[in-house]
Amino acid sequence: ACSDRIARFPSGGGVATTVLVDGSPHGLRVAGGALFWADAANDLRTAGVDGAGSTTLATMPSSIGAVATDGTNVYFAWNQSDIVAVPTSGSSLPLVLASGIAGLGKLATDGASVYFIDSTDLAKVPVGGGAVVPLFPTGGDANAVAVDASKVYWTTSTDVLDLEPK
DSSP states (O other): OOTTEEEEOOTTOOOOEEEEEOSSOEEEEEETTEEEEEOTTSEEEEEETTSTTOEEEEEOSSOEEEEEEOSSEEEEEETTTEEEEEETTOOSOOEEEEOOOTTOOOEEEOSSEEEEEOSSEEEEEETTOOOOEEEEEOTTOOOEEEEOSSOEEEEOSSOEEEESOO
16 A cells, blocks of 8 residues: 555556655545645645646644645645635635634535534534534534535435535
């Protein structure tokens, strides 16, 4: 296993190709022909899908967790308690959208809100920051979150659930 690489392979199968090498990349997302990920050095990074133009969007003083993007901004969990945004261009300092979230886990965005799982709820916060809005109590049994135009989805240890309207 190569835990320091981002690779791609044809959807129909074939040989994997290393796109780039970085220290323990995680939270990988793709939007607008670009890759976005966090690394072990607490950097939020981007590159083209071919690995070209690798650059740092933000460097944080401690751990970056889950990552989500709407193609305009990249949102990430920081310190397992804060949701932070930075433009995909890296043109401004990181903006804290919400802080003090206990057990902050996975993130997803639809461009209007950032949806997230915390230690007790599925919730959301506007992409410009503001009040956190609890959507559904998970009782701590939520593992992943995704969103489309009309619903927000999340997984538990046994099910995939959805909430409509979001």
